[in-house]
Amino acid sequence: DTGVSQDPRHKITKRGQNVTFRCDPISEHNRLYWYRQTLGQGPEFLTYFQNEAQLEKSRLLSDRFSAERPKGSFSTLEIQRTEQGDSAMYLCASSSGLQGRTAYNEQFFGPGTRLTVL
Amino acid sequence: QKEVEQDPGPLSVPEGAIVSLNCTYSNSAFQYFMWYRQYSRKGPELLMYTYSSGNKEDGRFTAQVDKSSKYISLFIRDSQPSDSATYLCAMSGYSGGYQKVTFGTGTKLQVIP
Numbered sequence: 001d002t003g004v005s006q007d008p009r010h011k012i013t014k015r016g017q018n019v020t021f022r023c024d025p026i027s028e029h030n031r032l033y034w035y036r037q038t039l040g041q042g043p044e045f046l047t048y049f050q051n052e053a054q055l056e057k058s059r060l061l062s063d064r065f066s067a068e069r070p071k072g073s074f075s076t077l078e079i080q081r082t083e084q085g086d087s088a089m090y091l092c093a094s095s096s097g098l099q100g101r102t103a104y105n106e107q108f109f110g111p112g113t114r115l116t117v118l
Numbered sequence: 119q120k121e122v123e124q125d126p127g128p129l130s131v132p133e134g135a136i137v138s139l140n141c142t143y144s145n146s147a148f149q150y151f152m153w154y155r156q157y158s159r160k161g162p163e164l165l166m167y168t169y170s171s172g173n174k175e176d177g178r179f180t181a182q183v184d185k186s187s188k189y190i191s192l193f194i195r196d197s198q199p200s201d202s203a204t205y206l207c208a209m210s211g212y213s214g215g216y217q218k219v220t221f222g223t224g225t226k227l228q229v230i231p
Contacts, residue, residue, distance in 0.1 A: 042122075056216075110161050
């Protein structure tokens with residue numbers, strides 16, 4: 001399967017614990033995005049990487065959240081001291097570089113990691 | 119006010135019906151207008167996109183964008199049970215050198231055989 005993969009698919013943790021999620025993008029894609037999706041809502045942007053550089057972070061990304069993409073390939077999203085409000089689906093997406101002003105650089109999404117904080 | 123508004127539904131239609139899904143938006147800088155489909159427990163997948171105003175057709179699906187009214191639509195003809203999913207409108211414009219995407223809340227569609 002050459003699509004975006006995420007691991008784990010499900011994570012149940014207790015409040016206060018740290019969790020880490022991994023995303024493996026499509027191999028030739030240099031752009032990687034993290035989103036959070038809660039029940040009944042659309043995905044909300046968290047952060048964006050171009051290669052290994054983290055170029056934008058949403059205000060949703062509190063200081064308990066950190067994301068890395070050390071070699072410009074896979075990425076990790078860590079949540080420290082989890083809270084019940086962190087329960088959500090965490091989606092990763094990847095895309096290629098700009099194709100021109102009239103082309104949308106499709107973001108290909110992974111299956112997500114569903115986090116439940118008890 | 120959210121940048122993108124979408125009726126959450128749910129919407130239930132009989133097989134073969136024409137489905138109309140709609141979104142409104144407030145940000146005039148949006149240039150790309152997309153429709154994603156999301157099946158339960160899956161990530162969203164792109165159905166189609168339109169650049170600026172106009173119509174685009176792909177099989178049973180037609181996307182319309184009216185930038186003057188800040189209104190976009192997706193029409194599904196001859197709806198099938200396999201079309202049952204959540205449909206997310208999404209919009210983007212350039213921000214910091216990349217296409218930042220803003221999603222609607224999604225409309226859950228059920229097509230009844």
